[in-house]
Amino acid sequence: MSELRASSLPLLMKCTGSLTLPYDYTKSENAEKGATWGTLLHTWVQTGLVRGPKQLCNLFEKALDLSGMRGRRLEFWPEGGSHEGEVSVFVGGMGPGEAPEIEVTRRAIKQEGWVTGHYDYQHWFLDGELWIDDLKTGKYYPNPLPGSQGWNPDLDVGENRFPQDPKSAQLKTYALAISELEEYKGDVWISVTHWPRLPLIYRHAPPTRLWHRWSHADLMGHWTDLKVMYATHEANQTESSMILDPGDHCRFCPARNACLVAKEFE
Ligand code: SF4
Numbered sequence: 001m002s003e004l005r006a007s008s009l010p011l012l013m014k015c016t017g018s019l020t021l022p023y024d025y026t027k028s029e030n031a032e033k034g035a036t037w038g039t040l041l042h043t044w045v046q047t048g049l050v051r052g053p054k055q056l057c058n059l060f061e062k063a064l065d066l067s068g069m070r071g072r073r074l075e076f077w078p079e080g081g082s083h084e085g086e087v088s089v090f091v092g093g094m095g096p097g098e099a100p101e102i103e104v105t106r107r108a109i110k111q112e113g114w115v116t117g118h119y120d121y122q123h124w125f126l127d128g129e130l131w132i133d134d135l136k137t138g139k140y141y142p143n144p145l146p147g148s149q150g151w152n153p154d155l156d157v158g159e160n161r162f163p164q165d166p167k168s169a170q171l172k173t174y175a176l177a178i179s180e181l182e183e184y185k186g187d188v189w190i191s192v193t194h195w196p197r198l199p200l201i202y203r204h205a206p207p208t209r210l211w212h213r214w215s216h217a218d219l220m221g222h223w224t225d226l227k228v229m230y231a232t233h234e235a236n237q238t239e240s241s242m243i244l245d246p247g248d249h250c251r252f253c254p255a256r257n258a259c260l261v262a263k264e265f266e
Pocket of ligand 1: 011015017018019021244245246247249250253254255256259260261262263
């Protein structure tokens with residue numbers, strides 16, 4: 001078993017067995033294009049430059065104009081912040097009776113017992129509060145008309161059926177790690193900025209941003225939750241009865257091809 005990626009935590013918290021099955025990271029052509037869009041967009045956010053395959057650059061230039069984002073980069077990601085950081089949090093290996101001690105680093109430690117991840121942007125507000133932003137470029141799933149396949153009666157038509165979550169375990173882990181590294185004990189603001197590649201109507205609109213604020217006590221509680229999750233994950237490696245919990249999240253599970261209880265989805 002190697003390190004856990006912070007991006008896999010939201011799925012792991014829903015289905016603890018999901019990391020026990022073999023992952024299939026084979027990318028379809030569409031997924032490859034999605035990854036290229038993500039790289040292009042992250043480069044522009046960090047530098048203001050449009051660089052990549054010519055055809056995609058043309059599509060991105062068009063999106064910048066139609067969305068009105070061409071002149072708004074620094075409004076969303078102000079100067080003075082830092083882009084692209086790496087963190088690792090140690091969540092395993094504590095024996096009975098040992099005093100809890102948080103270990104975090106600004107590099108990826110690819111070893112058992114560590115959760116590693118990359119965050120997109122860190123900034124300090126003028127009042128001294130910490131802000132961390134994560135940029136998501138995955139597809140937007142608009143809720144269809146009532147009665148259509150995939151319609152969710154709890155959402156308005158056009159609302160995202162699988163919205164980004166600023167309270168996700170992935171982003172909370174970044175908040176925990178960075179506040180510890182900065183020796184900061186105040187509230188941490190998390191934003192998740194979603195600029196999807198598809199459908200086009202959402203690529204051609206400005207990105208949406210959702211916010212959440214965590215207290216230092218919340219983040220300490222999260223560190224405990226991570227340790228419990230890791231212990232469960234470790235137990236799943238050795239027990240024949242791993243816990244598989246299917247649901248809508250199976251759509252995003254890289255192990256679904258090997259899973260016999262994966263939920264069907266359209
Ligand atoms: S496909 Fe669903 S049930 Fe199966 S491992 Fe993944 S999340 Fe769990």
